[in-house]
Amino acid sequence: MHIVAHRGYSALAPENTLPAFAAAVLGGATLIEFDVRTTADDVPVVIHDRTLDRTTSGSGHVWDLPYSEVAAADAGSWFSPAYAGTRVPTLAAVLELLADASLLLEIKPPATLPQVKTIVSLLDQYGLRERTIVQSFDPQIVRLVREVDPSVRRGLLRLRFEADTLDLADELDVVCLNPSTADVLGDPGTVTALVARGIDVMPWTANDIAEWGPLIRGGVAGLITDRVAELTGWLAH
Numbered sequence: 001m002h003i004v005a006h007r008g009y010s011a012l013a014p015e016n017t018l019p020a021f022a023a024a025v026l027g028g029a030t031l032i033e034f035d036v037r038t039t040a041d042d043v044p045v046v047i048h049d050r051t052l053d054r055t056t057s058g059s060g061h062v063w064d065l066p067y068s069e070v071a072a073a074d075a076g077s078w079f080s081p082a083y084a085g086t087r088v089p090t091l092a093a094v095l096e097l098l099a100d101a102s103l104l105l106e107i108k109p110p111a112t113l114p115q116v117k118t119i120v121s122l123l124d125q126y127g128l129r130e131r132t133i134v135q136s137f138d139p140q141i142v143r144l145v146r147e148v149d150p151s152v153r154r155g156l157l158r159l160r161f162e163a164d165t166l167d168l169a170d171e172l173d174v175v176c177l178n179p180s181t182a183d184v185l186g187d188p189g190t191v192t193a194l195v196a197r198g199i200d201v202m203p204w205t206a207n208d209i210a211e212w213g214p215l216i217r218g219g220v221a222g223l224i225t226d227r228v229a230e231l232t233g234w235l236a237h
Contacts, residue, residue, distance in 0.1 A: 002222025003231050004104060005029035006205050007048060011226040014079035015055065016046045017086050018097055025101060028232030031133075031202075033104040033224055036091055038115045042142040043067035044122065046092035047075075048108070054078070056088060060124070063110065091119065095126040103132040104202075104224075106157065107141050116144040120152060133176060144174045157204075158183070161190045169199055181211055184218050195219050209234065 008020025009027050016034050022031050035048040039062060041074035052065070058073030067090075070232060095103075107119060121127040134145045135155030142154050155176040158165060160209025161183045169177050177194055181203040184191055191201050200221035207226050212234060215223060225231050 002030045004031040004033050004222050004224040005228045006224045006226050014076045014083050018089050022226050027228035029228050031102050031104045035106045037062045037108045039067045041066045045118050046089050046094050105134050107136045109138045111141050115149050120148045132190045161187045178202045181206050191219050
């Protein structure tokens with residue numbers, strides 16, 4: 001059962017930052033999940049939102065800003081004064097920190113073929129391609145990953161199970177399909193069909209301890225959670 005740290009250990013440290021990733025490793029995560037966007041000058045950075053506004057002192061769309069402006073923003077104070085001065089990390093910095101970890105890397109749209117090539121090349125540079133699943137909500141981005149390197153393991157995220165879910169999973173040849181916890185609990189038939197295809201299901205965001213048992217009994221391969229150490233402890237008993 002994978003313990004998937006959602007944006008790092010984001011209950012303990014500001015999401016998608018180096019402290020959150022370090023805490024996830026210590027908390028027992030077996031997969032570290034995070035989000036990648038690309039700045040206006042083509043630097044891959046790790047941040048969830050389209051804009052800097054929610055999680056940093058900066059403002060504006062990531063893809064409109066040079067890396068220097070993204071790097072200047074404080075990405076920790078919103079979470080706690082203890083994390084004041086924490087920065088939005090580059091993908092390279094995250095891969096360096098997590099050199100011994102297994103990763104679930106989400107590419108956020110928009111993403112071009114050259115940008116996807118840069119992301120995959122960094123995985124190769126840090127020796128992490130074999131231990132990384134690259135996923136996206138956007139099927140076209142998953143197609144771009146396959147175009148860049150068919151050997152990269154791919155995943156598809158879903159906001160909900162839709163009619164084309166199984167067809168997309170087959171077409172994209174994904175190793176995992178990750179829906180909401182509500183979909184796993186509400187549509188066991190689709191989960192069973194995915195598992196029968198050899199596709200792992202890892203729902204987000206599994207923060208309610210009361211749901212952990214039913215989700216696991218439903219056939220999931222892992223839980224994407226903000227509560228990393230709590231899940232580690234729960235699974236050990």
